[in-house]
Amino acid sequence: MIFRTPLPNVDRPQMEADVVIVGGGPAGMACALRLSQLIDQHNSANPESPLSKENIYVLEKAREVGQHCLSGALLDPRSMRELLPGFEKEAPLDAEVGQEAVYFLTEKSKFKFPITPPPMRDHGNYVISINKFVKWMGEKVEQAGITVFTGFAGSELLVEENRVIGVRTDDKGVDKQNQPKSNFEPGYDLKAKVTILCEGTRGSLTKQLIGRFGLDKHRNAQTYGVGVKELWEVPSGRIAPGEVIYTLGWPLTTQEYGGAWIYGSKDNIVSLGFVTGLDYKDPRLDPQHVMQTFKTHPFVRQLLEGGKMIRYGAKSLPYGGWFAIPPLAGDGWMITGDSAGFLNSQRLKGIHLAIKSGMLAAETAYDALLEQNFSAQQLASYQTRVEKSWIREELWKVRNFHQGFEKGMIEGMFHTAIQQITLGRGLHERYAAHAGHKRLEHIGTLPAGGYGREHMLGPAKGDGKLTFDKLTDVYHSGTKHEEDQPIHLVIHDTDICNTRCTVEYGNPCQHFCPAKVYEMVEASDVPNGKQIHVNFANCVHCKTCDIMDPYQIITWVPPEGGGGPNYDGM
């Protein structure tokens, strides 16, 4: 098995930039837009010494802006109103939130919460498709005169003497053996004065940065969830546009963290999905299976029956909260959005925080451009800005929220209640967090049914109408990659997969990957009769494998730019 690594001894085209924004999602686009606004303002006030936008680039690995963006989603308009006052008039908003309800599900029934808990109240928020929203933002960025390079991934951080000096883009036209093909194009070395990482959850460059500079020292371990989503078209009248439903409980037990969302959009489209915390104990748990089982609940079945699933996707989320956020800036770099971990896990909202963080990073970059100083001291003002802003105000209140659930739902509810009356503190100043993958238990110690978890362990069979097997679901993600390229899910020691992991954890990659990338196939010359097979072309870029593999030997790197899911309407 040959894995993707940047080709050595290759002459790479060098390009100079002022600012490189890695990732064209809500954070990256907001950053570009805000920077453009500040430069425009500056230039009209100082026509004799203008700043140029020509050397500001956004790198986006998808073929089209928004194509890899997936979320529920509900947008809190707070930051968009700051960025573009009056944006509601032209942005693609699918519905304004009308009614909300939270249910606790058991296998056959449901209990509605008499009052919707305040953090889950969504009045004033909008049901959006983040894919459509980001596409619209992208248009504005291009109109603003900032170049977006689609089909280009940031594959390596360029570091010199502990300064981040830029980004190397992906090598194109490399075959399965990691050899150049006739259409080989080496990645560019984009030398930037400041690199702003907006890669989303578990960004690959962010991971390199954190590893390189030990940014996770003195921080809580980041913890994650994976959201599995389906977009459905249902018969009229089943759900109103703007209707928001959250569920807790079944099919998860009190020992797993997670829940579902159901949002009514316009034109009889329903967005629904299940988020499973990536800190469950049974390695055979399959988040896509959880989602399928969830749909069989009578409440959900009656909503979807007779409808049609039109798209599927998955995305990981950072649950760690305030104490898991790494240092946000250093010599030549800043981190925004989900890459930094700006998610309010209690409110289940992060898009508005991503946008706000992008704006604050832009303001910091603007100051740095004026000063022509991109040192850690200069960029530290980003950290200050974040701490003085409503980002901290909002996240401080929920700083111990997710950690409270480490011992299960009952304890979690208890801690949440205490935190509510202590302005987020709870019983301790800072609750500890433990990396989710470390909680996986050896399958030898678990019974076949996982103590009543049969309905979510192993692969979903699917009935083809309401529920689907993983391969069918993956087909509906529209994911496509250039086939003749090296495997971009880099497994550092496949022997572990074929020997230790089979025995200890039963190769959970087959289960936690929502895209059926990993398979154990029959082989003759391997100790356990099965060996790991990587169907990288199915990958939906969710990073769950990078997060959840018990030995932490999988590193997700971007495949050749342009490849990946097609999250139209998601």
Next chain:
Amino acid sequence: MEETIVVVAEQREGKLNRVSFETLTAAQAIAAETGWTLEAAVVGSNIDAVAQEIAKAKVAKVYAIESPQLERYTADAYVAALKQFVSTKQPKLVLMPHTYQVRDFAPKLAASLGRALISDAIGYRKDGAKLAFTRQMFQGKFAADVSFACDPPHFATFQAGSFRGDKVEMGASVAPVEKVAAQVDAGAIRVKPLNIFKEAKQAVDLTQAEIIVSVGRGIKEQKNIEIAKALADALGGEIAASRPICDSGWLPMDRQIGSSGQTVAPKLYLALGISGAIQHIVGMKGARSIIAINKDAEAPIFEIADFGVVGNLFDIVPALTEEVKKAKAGQ
């Protein structure tokens, strides 16, 4: 001006490109709605057999447009020949399949007559007296209806797969074939084609195969593919496979059928040990007859198979191969 539609079928090295039947299906539908006469034409040298094959379809007449200069395809020669033919005949509409070859000469042909070409249409609509052709825009996000604003003859090409070649109506009797001697000046041909070769090593075009025997994971081991090959040979078909087989290198990539391989619509597709994941189905669901053999009664392949056998392919396939050989010997 004749109220005629002419379908220009495609042949290569004396073999009819089956996609031409799709264009005939479309043309028959348009002829039915407009009341125009449907005729066909084919260009080449010594193409009587091809013309006879086309003549089996329900068309009024088939023209074999011939000249020694048309033996090897060149855009110049084809345009010269068809320009003459169309100028003389003056049909209302000239239809062609949107093949690579048609893409090469059709624009030049239309331009040489000062006419318009609507290309890569996926359908058509009759709007009163006007005929509109549907084209995709922005990678299929939009569809646009386009109609002609100039005088006929009008030229249009249809995207492969937009009409069903197997739905073409056959004629009650074979249509008359008229030979048309094209005057093509050898000196006017500016391109000299050299040897035809296949780009990739052993590149096989499964889209032209009429019978395909396809294997999936159920074949278990690489050496067992021989069993399937034996059946393919007995039937006179091609061997193909679902993705896992090609991924493992048991068959070359050009034998892969599915969303990341080839899309085929043969007369007969035998799926051996193939579960029927949607990624594979989309590559073969257009086949006229589908036979599936799988030991799993719940395999999704049985949902689209016309004939299904729940059983062990290692028992069934060799026996089937024997029966096929006997039947063919008995013929």
